Amino acid sequence: MKAALARWFDSDVGHSFRTSPVAMAAAAVAFLCVFCAVFAPWVAPHNPFDISTLVLGDAQLPPAWIERGSAKYLLGTDDQGRDILSVLMFGARISLVVGIVSVLLSMLIGVALGLLAGFMGGWVDTFLMRLCDVMLSFPAILVALMIAGVGRALFPNAANTVAFGVLILAITLTGWVQYARTVRGSTLVERNKEYVQAARVTGVSKRRIMSGHVLPNVMGPVLVLATIQVATAIITEATLSYLGVGVPITQPSLGTLIRNGNDFLMSGEWWIALFPGLMLVLIALSVNLLGDWLRDAINPRLR
Template sequence: MTDELVDIKGRAQAPRRSRLGEFFSSDFFYMFRRSPVAIISFAVVALLVLAALLAPLIAPYDPFNPASLNLMNGFTPPSTPNAFTGDTFLLGTDDQGRDVFSTILYGMRISLFVGFAAVLFAMVLGVLLGLIAGYVGGWIETLIMRIADIQLTFPSILVAMLIFGVAKGFTPVEYRDQMAIWVLIVAIGLSDWVQFARVVRGATLVEKNKEYVQAAKMIGRTGPAIMLKHILPNVLSPVLVIATISLALAIIAEATLSFLGVGAPPTQPSLGTLIRIGQGFLFSGEWWILLFPAATLLALALSVNLLGDWLRDALNPRLR
C-alpha cells in the first residue's frame, strides 16, 4: 500500500506531509533560515539553556557543596595553576575557592527558572484578565484597566521590590530562604502582567464582534467557553511575542533584584548574585569573578531579546 491518496475521480494525489515537513516548508521557517540574527540568537539561547539544564553533568565541580571547596584555591586566575594547590580552573575561582565556570552553570539554572516561571505566571494572569476585560466589559473592564494604568505609572522593578518585600514579610523566618525563589517569581510575575492584559483586551474587543463568536453564542456556548475555545486561539500570536521579550526582561529583573540583595538567597545564587559578589572584588584585581557572570547574563538577555524582536516581525504580516 502506498501513501498516495486517490480522489473521487480516481486520480492519484500527492502524499500528505507530516507536521514536521509542513513546518520546514512554511514561510515562518523560510524567514528564520534567511535571518542570520535569528539563527545566531537561537543558537546562543539553545546553547545556554542546554548548558544550564545539564549543569550537573557539565560542571567540573559542585560549587555549592562545602565538602568540595578548598579555600586555598581562592582568587585563582583563569587557566592559571594555583600557587598553593597547583589546581587549574578554566574561568578561575572566587573568594571561597569555587570554580567560576561551575557557579555560572548552576546560577544560570536559577535565573532561567525564575525567568520562565515568572513569564508563565504573568502570561496566564494577564491573558485571563485581558480576556475578561475585553469580553465582559462594563465596570469589570474599567476596574482591571484602571489597576493596569496605575501599575504602569511605577517602574516594574520598584513594583517587584515592593511585592517581594511585602511577601517576604509574611513568610516565616525559618522558611524565607526556601521560599525566596517562589516569592521572587510571584513578585516579577505580578509586575509584568499588564502588557499581556492590555494586548489581549484589545484583540478580544476586535474578535468578539466577528461572526464565529456570534455563531457560538447562537448555539448556546457559555462565555467562558467562548473566551477559552474560540477567542483565545486567535489572540495568541502577539502573546507569544510579548512572552519572548518579557523573558529577557524577567531575567534582567531577577538579576537586578539579586544584585540589590533582595532576590535569590546566598544558598541558591543566580547570575545576579554572582555579579553582586564579583563587583566587590573588581577594583582589587580579581576581574574574572565579575566579568564572566556578567558576560553570560548579557549574552542570554541580548539573544532572547533579539529573538523576540525577530519573532515579532515574523508574525506580523504588515512587516513582511
C-alpha cells in the first residue's frame, strides 16, 4: 500500500497534484466532507434523529456567535431543536451515497453501451446513438422528476430502501448517455489501431478485445467524467428532494434540509437554509475542481 502510494506521488499525475494548490485545497475540502458524512454517528456533536434527546425549548436558536446563540449548538438549531451541524453531517451522508451509487450505475451502463456501439458499428451503433439522442432531447431534471414522481405514486407507503432505489434509478437513467457517447467516440478511434488489428488476426474474440484491449484505453475520459458527474448527481438529488420527490422526509438529505429551511427565511431564521446550501456548494465545488484538475493531469498535451 505504501509502495503504491509512493509510486503515485512520484508519477506525473502525483506531481501535478502536488504542484496544484487548487487541487490540494479541493481534495482537502472533499475529504473533510466525506469523512464527516461517513463517520457522522461518531463525530457529530448530537444525534438529530434521537427523539429522546431533542429539546423543543432549544428550537430555532441562532449560531453560537450571534446573540441568543448557544455554544452547545455551533451552527444553531432548526424548528425541531436539532443541531444544524449534526444534521448537515447526516444529510451529506445520504446525498453522497445517492450521488456515488447513481454515478457508478450510470458509468456501468454507459460504458458498456458505448463500447458496444463503437466497436460493433452498423445498426447497433445507429440504434444506440438514436436512443442517446432521444434521451438528450428531454431535460435531465424533467426525466428524473417524472421517474421519481411515478415511483413515489406507485409505492406511496414503500420502505426507505425502495424510495432510495427509485431516486437512484431516476438519476441513473439521465446520466448514462454522456458515458455512452464519450466511450463510443474513443472506441471508434481505438478499434482501428494496430494492436486491435493484431488481436483480430490472432483470433482473439470480439468480447476479449473489447474488455481486455479497448476498454482500458478508453477509461481515462470516463474517470474524469465520473468525477464531475458525482457533483451533478448530488445536485440533482438535492433538487428532487427540494421538490418533494427525493428521499423520504424521515431521512433528510441536503435538499430536504434546504426545503425545510426555506420556510423560515422570511421569519429571520436564515441559518436553517443557509448552512445546508453552503454544504451542498462546498461538496459540488470541490468535486468539480478535482474533476478539472484530473482532466488536465491525464491530458498528455498539457504536460
